[in-house]
Amino acid sequence: MIQFxxxxxxYPGGFDALKDVSFELAQGEMAFITGHSGAGKSTLLKLITHxxxxxxxxxxxxxxNVARLARRQLPYFRRSVGVVFQDYRLLTDRTVFDNVALPxxxxxxxxxxxxxxxRAALEKVGLLQKERIFPLQLSGGEQQRVGIARAVVNRPPxxxxxxxxxxxxxxxxxxxxxxxxxxxxxxxxVLIASHDQxxxxxxxxxxxxxxxxxxxxxxxxxx
Amino acid sequence: xxxxxxxxxxxxxxxxGELVHAPVANGMTIAVIGVTLALPATLYVGVQxxxxxxxxxxxxxxxxxxxxxxxxxxxxDALAVRLRKRNEVESVSFLSPDAALEEFKRAxxxxxxxxxxxxxxxxxxxxxxPASRHRTPTALRTLTEEFGKIGAVELAQFDxxxxxxxxxxxxxxxxxxxxxxxxxxxxxxxxxxNTIRLAVLNRREEIEIVRLVGGTDAFxxxxxxxxxxxxxxxxxxxxxxxxxxxxxxxSGPIGELGALYGTGAAAAGLxxxxxxxxxxxxxxxxxxxxxxxxxxxxxxxx
Ligand SMILES: Nc1ncnc2c1ncn2[C@@H]1O[C@H](COP(=O)(O)OP(=O)(O)OP(=O)(O)O)[C@@H](O)[C@H]1O
Ligand SMILES: [Mg+2]
Numbered sequence: 001m002i003q004f005x006x007x008x009x010x011y012p013g014g015f016d017a018l019k020d021v022s023f024e025l026a027q028g029e030m031a032f033i034t035g036h037s038g039a040g041k042s043t044l045l046k047l048i049t050h051x052x053x054x055x056x057x058x059x060x061x062x063x064x065n066v067a068r069l070a071r072r073q074l075p076y077f078r079r080s081v082g083v084v085f086q087d088y089r090l091l092t093d094r095t096v097f098d099n100v101a102l103p104x105x106x107x108x109x110x111x112x113x114x115x116x117x118x119r120a121a122l123e124k125v126g127l128l129q130k131e132r133i134f135p136l137q138l139s140g141g142e143q144q145r146v147g148i149a150r151a152v153v154n155r156p157p158x159x160x161x162x163x164x165x166x167x168x169x170x171x172x173x174x175x176x177x178x179x180x181x182x183x184x185x186x187x188x189x190v191l192i193a194s195h196d197q198x199x200x201x202x203x204x205x206x207x208x209x210x211x212x213x214x215x216x217x218x219x220x221x222x223x
Numbered sequence: 224x225x226x227x228x229x230x231x232x233x234x235x236x237x238x239x240g241e242l243v244h245a246p247v248a249n250g251m252t253i254a255v256i257g258v259t260l261a262l263p264a265t266l267y268v269g270v271q272x273x274x275x276x277x278x279x280x281x282x283x284x285x286x287x288x289x290x291x292x293x294x295x296x297x298x299x300d301a302l303a304v305r306l307r308k309r310n311e312v313e314s315v316s317f318l319s320p321d322a323a324l325e326e327f328k329r330a331x332x333x334x335x336x337x338x339x340x341x342x343x344x345x346x347x348x349x350x351x352x353p354a355s356r357h358r359t360p361t362a363l364r365t366l367t368e369e370f371g372k373i374g375a376v377e378l379a380q381f382d383x384x385x386x387x388x389x390x391x392x393x394x395x396x397x398x399x400x401x402x403x404x405x406x407x408x409x410x411x412x413x414x415x416x417n418t419i420r421l422a423v424l425n426r427r428e429e430i431e432i433v434r435l436v437g438g439t440d441a442f443x444x445x446x447x448x449x450x451x452x453x454x455x456x457x458x459x460x461x462x463x464x465x466x467x468x469x470x471x472x473x474s475g476p477i478g479e480l481g482a483l484y485g486t487g488a489a490a491a492g493l494x495x496x497x498x499x500x501x502x503x504x505x506x507x508x509x510x511x512x513x514x515x516x517x518x519x520x521x522x523x524x525x
Pocket of ligand 1: 011012013015016017035036037038039040041042043044086
C-alpha cells in the first residue's frame with residue numbers, strides 16, 4: 001500500500017526532516033510511527049498525502065508515485081486517504097456536522113446518504129449529540145474526535161492519523177484505538193503517528209521508530 | 224445530472240446568502256460596478272437618442288444658392304431653367320430678396336427694426352431640391368461644391384450640413400463610447416477581481432482544508448465564481464436603474480428637442496436587447512474577473 005524508498009525531505013531553510021527513509025506497509029496492515037518530538041513523524045505522513053513532497057527518493061501509495069500525481073488527480077487520490085491531523089484542521093465557522101460531512105460533500109455524495117454516514121461516524125467517536133455545535137465550543141479532545149470522524153466518514157482504504165489521542169484521557173484513548181483496530185479488521189490500512197507507548201504496546205502492532213529523521217527501529221507486530 | 228443541478232443550486236443560494244450576510248462590503252462592490260457600467264450605458268443611450276433625432280430630420284435636404292446681388296432677373300431665370308434640366312435636380316424654386324425679407328420679418332419678429340433698413344440686405348436665392356437618388360451625404364456635398372462654382376452664385380450652402388456634422392460627431396462619439404466601454408469593462412474585471420481576491424485570502428484556511436479532504440479546484444472555485452457573477456449581475460442591474468433614472472430626468476428636454484426638430488417621439492431607453500446585453504455583460508465580466516482572481520490565488524495555496 002505504501003512504499004518509501006530512500007526518501008529524503010529537506011524543508012526550505014535547509015533542515016533535513018527525513019533522511020533516507022525506506023519501509024513498506026502492506027495492504028491491510030496497521031503500524032505506528034513513533035519517535036521524539038521533531039523526529040519527522042508528521043513530515044512522513046504529510047508526504048503520503050502530498051501536503052509536502054519528497055526532496056529525493058520515491059514514494060508509492062497504492063502503486064502510484066504521489067510526487068508525480070497530476071494536479072487534477074490529487075483530489076481523487078486524497079479522497080482515498082483519511083487523515084487525522086495533529087492540529088485538527090477543522091472549519092471553525094461550520095458545525096460539527098458540516099465538518100464531518102465535508103469529505104462527502106466535496107465528493108458529491110447525496111444529502112440523505114451524507115446525513116446517515118455523518119451520524120454513523122459521530123456515533124463512533126461519541127459526539128452524536130454535539131452535531132450542531134461549532135468546533136471552538138468543544139474541548140480539545142472533542143475537536144480531535146471530530147477530526148477522527150471526518151477522516152473515517154467516507155471509509156477510505158488508507159487511514160493516517162497524526163497523534164489522534166494526543167488530547168484524550170486513557171479511557172477515551174483506548175476507545176479511539178479500538179475504533180482504529182476495528183477499521184483495520186475490516187481491511188483498512190492504518191498508519192498512526194504517536195508517542196503514547198502504552199497504547200502502542202497494548203495494540204501489539206508493528207512500530208517504526210524515527211530519530212532525527214531516520215528510521216532507527218522497525219519491530220514487526222505480526223498480525 | 225440531477226445531483227449536479229442540486230449542487231449548483233446549493234452553491235447559488237449559499238452565495239446569495241453570503242451576499243446578504245455581508246451587505247456592506249458586497250453592496251459597495253455592487254455600487255462601484257453599477258456606477259462604472261452606468262457611465263458607458265448612459266452615453267450609449269444619449270448617442271442613440273441623438274442619432275435618432277438627427278436621423279429623423281428630413282434628410283431630403285435643400286441646397287441654397289445665394290446669388291450675387293447684382294444678378295439680373297433674366298440671368299436668374301436662365302440659371303433656374305438650366306438647373307432644372309439636370310437629372311440630379313428634382314425642383315428649383317426662386318426666393319426673391321423681397322419675399323425673403325418678408326418671411327424673415329414674420330419669422331424673426333424684428334419687423335419694425337428691419338423696416339428701418341435703407342435697402343434690402345438679402346440676396347436673391349435659388350432653392351434646389353436634389354433628386355432622391357442624390358440625397359446621400361456625399362452626393363449632396365459634391366452637388367453643393369459644383370453649384371458653388373457657378374459664376375452667378377455667391378455661396379452654395381447645403382442646409383443640412385449641420386445635421387451631417389452632428390452625425391459625424393455622433394459616429395465619433397459612438398466609437399468613443401465603445402472604447403470607454405472596453406476600458407470600464409477592464410475596470411469591472413479589476414473591481415471584481417480584487418473583491419474575490421480578498422474573499423479567497425479570507426477563506427484561505429477553509430480552501431486548504433477542502434483541498435486536504437479531496438475537494439477539486441472546480442469545487443473550490445464554484446462559490447467564488449457565483450459570488451463574482453452575482454456581483455456583476457447586480458451591478459449591471461443597478462447600472463440599468465441608474466440609466467433609467469437618468470433618462471427619466473432627461474426625458475423632458477429630449478422630448479422638447481424632438482418637437483423642435485419635428486422628429487417627435489420621447490426619449491428611448493436602453494431597449495430589450497441592449498438591456499439584456501448589459502446584464503449579460505455585467506454577469507460575464509463578474510464571472511471572468513472572479514475566475515482570473517481565483518485561478519491566480521489558488522495556485523499560491525500549496
Ligand atoms: N514547514 C516546515 N518548514 C521547516 N521546517 C519544518 C517544517 N515542518 C516541520 N519542520 C521541521 O521538521 C522537523 C520534523 O517535524 P515534524 O513535524 O515532522 O515532527 P514530529 O515528529 O511530528 O514532531 P511532534 O511529535 O512534535 O509532532 C522539526 O524539526 C520541524 O522543525
Ligand atoms: Mg507531529
